[in-house]
Amino acid sequence: MTDSSNENKAKGELLTFLTFQKEDAEQAMNFYVSLFDNSKVIDIERWGPGMPSKEGTIKYATFQLNGSLYMCSDSPPIHEWDFTPAVSNFVNCSDEAELESLFDRLAENGTVLMPLNNYGFSQKFGFVTDQFGVSWQLNLK
Incomplete structure (x- = not known):
């Protein structure tokens, strides 16, 4: 499921970055990819032995949700902050069933x-x- 090309690392490109602090970045990413058409995991780089986070967790991953690029990681330090509803993903749904x-x-x-x-x-x-x-x-359009 990895793509070693640098197409997703273009200079100046904007991506939404999700920092997970409970070693659940991969679970979240796979859940999101399962929700939306035109979605896939593009690249995963994992923490290895002797690195600052649990071996095998996500150092960096790039994935696509319905054509939009995201990155995520399992953060080695636990921060005082976490996600907030003030910044959210906005989805225009095509019909009521999808919504x-x-x-x-x-x-x-x-x-x-x-x-x-x-x-x-x-x-x-x-x-x-x-x-x-x-x-x-x-949102239902």
């Missing part, structure tokens, strides 16, 4: 910040923080 499926899967073992509803700015909208602490705004 409800994504909402249900992301909300499982997570926190619903705004249940699916019509809030006046969208036909149907929901806001969740998933089981890994990453926030998602789901």
